[in-house]
Amino acid sequence: MRYYFIFGEDDAKFSTHFPYPDGWVEVVATSLDEAIKKFRTQYPDVYEGVLNCSMFYDESSWASMFPEIRWPNWICQKVIA
16 A cells, blocks of 8 residues: 655745655555654654654545645655555
C-alpha cells in the first residue's frame, strides 16, 4: 500500500522546516505505522512527536481528493520503499 505525506505552507511556524513545500513523498508500507516509521527515518521530527509534514493520506483518501486537480503544480519528490 502507498501512503502520501504532503508538505504545504498553511502554518508558517512549521512549514519553514518542511523538506518539500508544494510536493509529497510516497511511502510504500504494509500499514500506516510502518509508513510513519519509514518516513521518520528520512525526515525526522523537527518538534518531538510531530511529523515533519503537513498531512498524510492512504491510497483511497489520496485518490478521492483528486490531487492532480487540487494541487496541479505539485510533484512527487521521493518514493520510500
